[in-house]
Amino acid sequence: MDLSYSAEYEKFRGEVKAFLAGSWPLRGDEAKLPGEKRAALFRERAIAAGFLARSIPKRYGGSEQAADVLKAQIIRDEFARARAPGEMAGIGPSMLVPTLLEKGSEWQKERFIAPTIRGEIVWCQGYSEPGSGSDLASLQTKAELRGDEWVINGQKIWTSGAHRADYMFCLCRTEPAAQKHGGISYLLLSMKQPGIEVRPLRQMTGAADFNEVFFTDARTPKDWIVGKRGEGWLVSRTTLKHERNMIGDAANALATFQSLVSLAQRTTRAGKPAIQDPAIRQRLVQLEGYVRSHQYSGYRQLTKAAKSQDPGRVQLMNKLTSTNIGNEIAKLALDLLGDDGLYEPGERTLGAGPRSNAQWVGQFMWSLGSAVAGGTANIQRNVIGERGLGLPRDAAASAKG
Amino acid sequence: MNFDLSEEQELLQETVRQFAANECPPTRVRAIFDGDAGHEPELWKGLVELGLGAIAVPDEFGGAGLELLDQALVAEALGGAALPGPFLAHSLAGLAILWAGSDLQKKTWLPRLAAGERLGTVAFDDGGERWQPSDWSLPAGPTLSGVKSAVPFAEHADLFVVGTAGGGLALVERGARGAVTRDLHGVDRTRRLGELALENTPCESLPNGVAASARVRDAGLVLLAADAFGGAQHLLEASVEYAKTRQQFGVTIGSFQGLKHQLANLAVEIEPARGLYWYAAHAFDHVPEESERSAALAKAHLTQVYMQTARDAVEAHGGIGFTWECDVQIYFKRAMFDRAFLGTPAVHRERAAALAGW
Numbered sequence: 001m002d003l004s005y006s007a008e009y010e011k012f013r014g015e016v017k018a019f020l021a022g023s024w025p026l027r028g029d030e031a032k033l034p035g036e037k038r039a040a041l042f043r044e045r046a047i048a049a050g051f052l053a054r055s056i057p058k059r060y061g062g063s064e065q066a067a068d069v070l071k072a073q074i075i076r077d078e079f080a081r082a083r084a085p086g087e088m089a090g091i092g093p094s095m096l097v098p099t100l101l102e103k104g105s106e107w108q109k110e111r112f113i114a115p116t117i118r119g120e121i122v123w124c125q126g127y128s129e130p131g132s133g134s135d136l137a138s139l140q141t142k143a144e145l146r147g148d149e150w151v152i153n154g155q156k157i158w159t160s161g162a163h164r165a166d167y168m169f170c171l172c173r174t175e176p177a178a179q180k181h182g183g184i185s186y187l188l189l190s191m192k193q194p195g196i197e198v199r200p201l202r203q204m205t206g207a208a209d210f211n212e213v214f215f216t217d218a219r220t221p222k223d224w225i226v227g228k229r230g231e232g233w234l235v236s237r238t239t240l241k242h243e244r245n246m247i248g249d250a251a252n253a254l255a256t257f258q259s260l261v262s263l264a265q266r267t268t269r270a271g272k273p274a275i276q277d278p279a280i281r282q283r284l285v286q287l288e289g290y291v292r293s294h295q296y297s298g299y300r301q302l303t304k305a306a307k308s309q310d311p312g313r314v315q316l317m318n319k320l321t322s323t324n325i326g327n328e329i330a331k332l333a334l335d336l337l338g339d340d341g342l343y344e345p346g347e348r349t350l351g352a353g354p355r356s357n358a359q360w361v362g363q364f365m366w367s368l369g370s371a372v373a374g375g376t377a378n379i380q381r382n383v384i385g386e387r388g389l390g391l392p393r394d395a396a397a398s399a400k401g
Numbered sequence: 402m403n404f405d406l407s408e409e410q411e412l413l414q415e416t417v418r419q420f421a422a423n424e425c426p427p428t429r430v431r432a433i434f435d436g437d438a439g440h441e442p443e444l445w446k447g448l449v450e451l452g453l454g455a456i457a458v459p460d461e462f463g464g465a466g467l468e469l470l471d472q473a474l475v476a477e478a479l480g481g482a483a484l485p486g487p488f489l490a491h492s493l494a495g496l497a498i499l500w501a502g503s504d505l506q507k508k509t510w511l512p513r514l515a516a517g518e519r520l521g522t523v524a525f526d527d528g529g530e531r532w533q534p535s536d537w538s539l540p541a542g543p544t545l546s547g548v549k550s551a552v553p554f555a556e557h558a559d560l561f562v563v564g565t566a567g568g569g570l571a572l573v574e575r576g577a578r579g580a581v582t583r584d585l586h587g588v589d590r591t592r593r594l595g596e597l598a599l600e601n602t603p604c605e606s607l608p609n610g611v612a613a614s615a616r617v618r619d620a621g622l623v624l625l626a627a628d629a630f631g632g633a634q635h636l637l638e639a640s641v642e643y644a645k646t647r648q649q650f651g652v653t654i655g656s657f658q659g660l661k662h663q664l665a666n667l668a669v670e671i672e673p674a675r676g677l678y679w680y681a682a683h684a685f686d687h688v689p690e691e692s693e694r695s696a697a698l699a700k701a702h703l704t705q706v707y708m709q710t711a712r713d714a715v716e717a718h719g720g721i722g723f724t725w726e727c728d729v730q731i732y733f734k735r736a737m738f739d740r741a742f743l744g745t746p747a748v749h750r751e752r753a754a755a756l757a758g759w
Contacts, residue, residue, distance in 0.1 A: 001470065001683050002403045009402070070402055261759070275759045278751065284759070285750035289677065289702030296676025299404035306402070314672045320665075321673055378658075384668055385661035389641045392656040 003299070009070055016078045019049050024084040039085040040119055051075050052087055053117045056097070061114025069305040080251075091160065092116040092123035096169050099186075103227045103235050108188070112167075124191070126156040126170025126213060127236065133158075134379045136171065136236070137180040141215060143172035143187055145222065150174075150187060152195070152218040162198045162211040165191050175230050186232035189220035205345050205365045250291075250298040253325045256363075257291045259355055260284070260329050260336075267336045274336055283332050290328070294321050313388035320380040323370045330367035333360045404676065406474070414474045420451060421482035427728055430591070433485040434731055439584075439593035440557045445486050449517030453488065455495045462499070462507055463515035469620055470682035473627035477678075480631030480739075483731050485591035487520060489624050490553035494521025497562040497617045501570050501607035510560065510572075522558035524549035524573075524597045525618070525743070532744045533752075534568030534614040541565035541606065545573065545599045551742065555582040555595025562617075563597070563604065570610030570617075577602050589738035591731065619693055621743050622700035623685060626678040629707035629739045632732050633671045636710045639729070640664060640717040647719075660717060667713055670706045677702055694756040701746035701753065704739045711736040 005013065023045055025031060026038050033041070046052040047063050054072065056062020065071075079086045087093060097116055100109050115121045132139040141154025152172055162168070168189050175183035191198070195218030200208035227235040264275040264284060274280050297314055304311040334341050337357050345365055346358030355363070371377045385391045406414070424447050433441055448454070457472045458464025465471075472492060479488055495514045498506055498521075513519040526532050527539065528550040539547040549563060561573040561580075573580055579600035587594030607613070641664055644655030654660055681699035684691045711733040715722040722729050740746065 001405065001407075001679065003683075005402050073402070265759075275754075281754040281759060282747060282750050285698065285701065285753045286705075286746075288753070289674075289698055289705075292680070292698060293674040293677050293702065296404065296680050297673035299402075300676050300679075303403050303405040307405075312672075313668070317669045317672055320669050324669065378662065381662040381665040382658070384665040385655075389637075389664060389668060391641065391644060391661050391664065392653050394656055394658055394661070 005070065005074070009074060012071055013074050013078060016051060016075055019046070019051065020078060020082040020084055023049075024082055036119070042085055043088065043118060046084075047117075051079075056101070056113065056117060060101075060109050061117055069302060073302060088117055088119045090122070091125050092121070095125065096123050099169070099226065099235060099238050102238050103186075105223070105226075107223075108226065112188070121166045122161065122164055124159050124162045124165035124168045124213075126159060126168045128158045129155060130157050134375060137184075137233070139171055139173060139184065141170070141172050142176070143174050143185065143220075145174070148222045149219045150189075150222065150224070152187070152189065152215040152220065154215050156213040156215075157201075158210050159198075159213050160210045162191065162213050163200060163208075167191060168213070169226070171232050171236055174232075178230060181233040182230055184232040184236075185229050186226040186235040187220055188224040188226065189218060193218060195219060203365075203369070205362055250295045250322075253291050253294050253322060253329075256326070256329050257287065260287075260333055263333055263336050263355075263360065267338070280332075280336070287325070287328055287332065290321075290325050294318075294325060297321075313384070316380075316384050316388045319374065320377055320384065323367075323377055323380075326367040326370050330360075330364040334364050337361065404679070410471060410474055413471060414478050416451065417453070417475050417478035418481070420447065421478060421484050425482060425484050430483050430485060430731060431728065434590045439590060440486065440554060444484075445520075446517055448486065448488065449515075454491065454517045455511060455515035457492070458495050458499055458511050458515055462511035464495070464511065468682070469623055469685045470679065472620075473623050473678055473682040476624045476627035477631035480628030480735070481635045483591055483632065483635070483728075483735055487522065487554045487557070487592070489592065489621070489628070490522040490558070491520060492624065493523045493617055493621050494558075494560060494562045496620050497523065497570055497607065497610075497613065498572075500613035500616060501609040503608050506572070506605065506607065514560070519559040520554065520557055521560045521562065522553050522555065523562045523564075523617070523621075524552040524555075525564045526551040527564075530744065530748065532618075532742075532748075534564060534611075534618060537564040537566055537568060539563065539565045539599075541567065541569045541571065543603065544579075544601045545571060545604050546579075546601055547599055549597045549599075551585070551587070551594050552582070552597045553595075554593055555597050556584050556593065561597055562607070563599075564614060565606075565610070568611045568614045570607040570614050571604040572607060573597075573599065573602055573604045577604070587738070589734045591735060592738055615693070618743060619685065619696040622696040622749065623678060623681045625739045625742060626681065626696075626699040626703040629703040629736065630671070630675055630678055632735055632739070633667075633703070633707045633710040636714040636729065636732050637664070637667050637671055640667070640714045643718055663713055664717065667710055671710060674703055674706055694753050697749040697753045697756070700743070701749040704736070705746045707736040708740050 024042055030041060043052055050063040050065055053062035054065040055067060058064045076086060093116055097113055100113060127136055129139045129141060141156060143150040143152045168191055170187055171184050172187055173183050174185040195216050197214040199212045201210055201212060202208050261284065264280055265273055267274045269277050301311040337360055340357040341361060345362030346356055386393055425444060452465045453475055455464035456467050456475060457469060459466045495511060498510050514521050526549060527537055539545060545563060559575045563571045563573055565571050579602040581598045582595050585594045585596050644660055644664060645653055647654050677699045681695040684695045714729050715733065718727060718729055721727050
């Protein structure tokens, strides 16, 4: 067991640091550009230097490096330390791009991947429907092939970022005769067309990050299908695999926990800092046990990945672990806030550093969102129970097939 | 960056698991648990022959010269089998002499402990949760008078490492004048507890006791955390196995979401927490500034997880889970031992908070 990196990796870390020292923050006139432009310019250079979009072939705009999880970790660590923009976040780079690489046609890869990883085009994901949340096999939105176009009718819901997106990747029923999973196809479509109406859904936090999307004879070209007709279910499972991989970062849990400790240090109880209250101390250390477990579990999974070994069922648990930690941190924060918890939430910020009490109220509400987004916590428990522990499928679900 | 076991460590753990499976299957655990002796010298001898009598004691004193992580991996494997015996207390006695003893004391005692010629134990508890070196009140001196509680295998040990006022350590031999032991009917019958009463009993002080006693305690915390992890894992597997085979309403009960979710929740408590004791053991030998706090955190967290697992395992087994006949109770009581021995989770959480400067 050795938590340091070998000389070869330390040398690589040196290269990353040297690149960052010369490239971020931008200097001169470039420093005056708007934030997004600065980030895009930096990313372009980081890709050229071989530090970002590493797994993506050069012909699709990436840097085409051999997979190396330790180098990837070093890059994440050093970029975060320098507060430099990392890989493009969001649903397009993290879910669509890996799916296209695995299942897309050549022209789709050439057309969509490079601008997506540079952040020039933004995607949203059209999976959930009012009647189909976790049970995607029951989805109803139809796509009918008329000549050279798919004509789409129906409705999606919980579509994060639909109001900002240029395109959507979505699941539609294309073979009405086929049952369940068999009749679904994976389509790409433009959001900028008359057949699409986006209506924001206001969340309990007051903000509106997700939407309902209505399709009334919306259109997309015949060859904007990923994979074959009726195989959209399989294609989407490729994407879900990547979604699971992107969730559950322990560094985030640790940073939020550290913010909680500072909240306990600056709020008071009976005239003394709350952190001196024995009950608060117990809860803080109890929580730290979970946060550290998650952190070391991440180290172990990273080590296993570096050795191309299977970390086992713990991988299935990362998301639920993060959710649980987030919920518990938020609960303790609300107890610390006292009557400041009576007021409407402020904008959520992630990461370390002091956050306002209004932000903590937002964090409390958002912690519920993470128990629902990307498969509810109970669906995660089913996955852990069935795939991780080998328990039989739920009797009712098995009866349905 | 390598947060994983080495091949040698995996082999060591596998060897102990195999030993437990071959030499101490559940039927033998049960027989010892139900018996009155509480200790089987033959079983202990087998562990000593594997080199586990003084695994972290250097070669020159007859030990294997390994680190606390190796010792903790053994503790995990023994915990997984609920293997009865004095591994924990004997190991701590050896470490105490190694870190606090004079050269002569080391040469005299360590090879004997390593070879299993003598059984060592620790007498730390002053009663009333006074486990920590700073809590000890037994007056130090050329002779000792007072009572130590919760001494593992007090009825069997040949050598007692006794905690004295100010955090000191002293050696008392079985048969010394005025030293009397009696069984206390500890709830965990795989690790018997007794009382050691001393009256003007001659002892040998360990010269570096005050400096070393907290470190011995910390090693104990890590070993208890490892035992708890092994036990919790076993109970999860046993509960899952039961849920896969037991039928009710014409289906296996593991298909019911109520139980499936309870078991999934347990798995989420247990699986990610392995690194907590790994890290604490690693820090013990390699990251001194984090060693004390990580040990407290690991012990508090993992023994709580074990206790919760044991409670849920009883529930998962239904009525049979509450019977003496069901092996779940053996682990349940081991969880009670791990949780309370050397101080409850609350005690160590408060220490961890203080050590963080909160």
